[in-house]
Amino acid sequence: MADNPVSSTGLRGQSAGSTALCTVGKSGAGLTYRGYDIKELADKARFEEVAYLLLKGKLPNRAELDDYVTRLKGLRGLPPALKTVLEQIPADAHPMDVMRTGASMLGNLETEQSFEEQQDVSDRLLAALPSIICYWYRYTHDGVRIDTETDDDSVGGHFLHLLRDAPASELHARVMNVSLILYAEHEFNASTFTARVCASTLSDMHSCVTGAIGSLRGPLHGGANEAAMAMIENWQSPEEAEREILGMLERKEKIMGFGHAIYRESDPRNAIIKQWSKRLAEDVGDSVLYPVSERVEAVMWREKKLFSNADFFHAGAYHFMDIPTKLFTPIFVCSRVTGWCAHVFEQRENNRIIRPSADYVGPEHSEWVPLEQRA
Numbered sequence: 001m002a003d004n005p006v007s008s009t010g011l012r013g014q015s016a017g018s019t020a021l022c023t024v025g026k027s028g029a030g031l032t033y034r035g036y037d038i039k040e041l042a043d044k045a046r047f048e049e050v051a052y053l054l055l056k057g058k059l060p061n062r063a064e065l066d067d068y069v070t071r072l073k074g075l076r077g078l079p080p081a082l083k084t085v086l087e088q089i090p091a092d093a094h095p096m097d098v099m100r101t102g103a104s105m106l107g108n109l110e111t112e113q114s115f116e117e118q119q120d121v122s123d124r125l126l127a128a129l130p131s132i133i134c135y136w137y138r139y140t141h142d143g144v145r146i147d148t149e150t151d152d153d154s155v156g157g158h159f160l161h162l163l164r165d166a167p168a169s170e171l172h173a174r175v176m177n178v179s180l181i182l183y184a185e186h187e188f189n190a191s192t193f194t195a196r197v198c199a200s201t202l203s204d205m206h207s208c209v210t211g212a213i214g215s216l217r218g219p220l221h222g223g224a225n226e227a228a229m230a231m232i233e234n235w236q237s238p239e240e241a242e243r244e245i246l247g248m249l250e251r252k253e254k255i256m257g258f259g260h261a262i263y264r265e266s267d268p269r270n271a272i273i274k275q276w277s278k279r280l281a282e283d284v285g286d287s288v289l290y291p292v293s294e295r296v297e298a299v300m301w302r303e304k305k306l307f308s309n310a311d312f313f314h315a316g317a318y319h320f321m322d323i324p325t326k327l328f329t330p331i332f333v334c335s336r337v338t339g340w341c342a343h344v345f346e347q348r349e350n351n352r353i354i355r356p357s358a359d360y361v362g363p364e365h366s367e368w369v370p371l372e373q374r375a
C-alpha cells in the first residue's frame with residue numbers, strides 16, 4: 001500500500017508552483033501583496049489601488065488611479081439577459097450560488113475570445129460582481145429592479161449604496177475598503193488554486209472565476225464568516241459563549257473562524273479587522289456581540305492555541321454595518337476576484353497543465369463477475 005502520511009494530505013506543506021503576487025506566513029513578513037505589507041495597505045491604500053497592484057503589476061500613480069476608478073465605474077451596468085437570469089433565481093437561493101451563476105452567465109454574454117482580453121474581462125468582473133449580487137438581492141427581497149450604475153468612487157461604497165438605496169457613511173465606506181483589501185489575495189488558497197487548475201487547461205477567465213466561487217463557498221474557506229456569525233449570534237453573554245464553546249470543543253466540533261492551513265500563531269488580517277469591528281460595535285452601541293466574540297477568541301487560544309482567522313471578526317464587522325449574513329461571503333468574492341484573476345494571468349504566462357498524481361489505495365486486481373452472478 002502506498003505511503004500516505006497525514007501531514008501531506010491536502011497537499012499541505014508542498015509547493016505547487018511559484019507566484020510573485022503574495023507571501024503568506026513567510027517568516028518576518030506576515031502577509032504581503034507584491035512585497036507590500038498588509039498592515040500598510042490596510043492603513044494607507046484604497047482597494048482600487050490594491051486591485052490595480054495585483055492586476056496590473058504595480059501601484060498606480062494619481063492619473064492611473066483616477067482613470068482606473070472611472071473605468072470601473074463605467075463597467076457596473078448589467079446586460080438585460082443577465083438581469084433576466086438573476087430574476088429567475090429564488091429568494092431562498094444561497095447568494096454564493098447567485099454569484100456563481102452570475103459570473104457564468106456573464107461569460108456567455110461577454111465571452112473571453114482571446115487571452116489578450118484578460119485585463120478587460122477581469123476589470124469587468126471586478127466592477128460587475130457587486131452589481132450582480134445586489135441586483136438579485138434587491139429584486140428578490142425588496143421587489144425592486146435597481147439601477148446598478150452608481151457614481152460611488154469605491155467598490156465598497158458602491159456595494160453598500162446598492163444594498164441600501166443610500167450612499168454609505170464615511171465609517172462604513174472606510175471599513176468596506178479595509179475589508180476588501182484584507183480579502184483580496186492569499187497565495188495558493190483553495191479557491192485560487194481552483195482558478196489556477198482551471199486556467200492550466202487554457203480555459204476562459206469566467207470558467208476560472210466561476211469554479212473559484214464554488215470553492216470559496218464552503219465553510220472551511222470563505223463560508224466561515226457566515227458560519228461564525230450563525231454561531232456567535234446565538235449567545236447573549238460572554239459567559240454563555242464560553243460554556244457553549246467548551247461544549248463544542250468537548251464534542252470535537254469545528255469552531256468556524258479559527259485556525260489556518262498556513263499560519264501557525266496568528267492571521268495578520270485578524271488584528272486589523274478586529275479593531276474595526278470594535279469601532280463599529282461602539283458606533284452601534286453593541287454590548288453583546290463584540291464581547292462575545294472577544295471571549296470566544298480568548299477561550300479558543302487558552303484551550304487549543306487556535307487563533308481567529310480573517311473571517312472571525314469580519315462576522316461582527318459586517319453585522320454592525322447591517323449587512324445580511326448571507327451576503328458576507330459574496331463580499332469576499334467581490335474582493336478575491338482580483339487575486340483570482342491575477343493568478344490566472346500568472347498561470348497563463350508560464351503554463352503547464354496542473355495534473356498531480358495519486359497514491360492508489362484500491363484493490364490490486366478485481367475479478368470480473370458477469371451481471372447475473374453478482375450478489
Ligand SMILES: CC(=O)SCCNC(=O)CCNC(=O)[C@H](O)C(C)(C)COP(=O)(O)OP(=O)(O)OC[C@H]1O[C@@H](n2cnc3c(N)ncnc32)[C@H](O)[C@@H]1OP(=O)(O)O
Nearest residue numbers: 219220221222224253254255256257258259260261309310
Ligand atoms: C479566509 C479563510 O478561508 S480562513 C479559513 C476559514 N475556515 C475556517 O475558519 C473553518 C475552521 N477552521 C478549519 O476548519 C481549519 O483550521 C482549516 C480548514 C482552516 C485548516 O485546516 P488544517 O490545515 O487541516 O488545520 P490544522 O492541520 O492546523 O489542524 C490541526 C488540528 O486543529 C484542529 N482544528 C483546526 N481548526 C479548528 C477549529 N476551527 N476548531 C476546532 N478544531 C480545529 C484540527 O481538527 C486538527 O486537530 P486533529 O489534529 O485532532 O485532527
Ligand SMILES: O=C([O-])CC(=O)C(=O)O
Nearest residue numbers: 185186188189190261310
Ligand atoms: O489561505 C488560505 O488557505 C485561506 C485564506 O486565509 C484565504 O484564502 O484568505
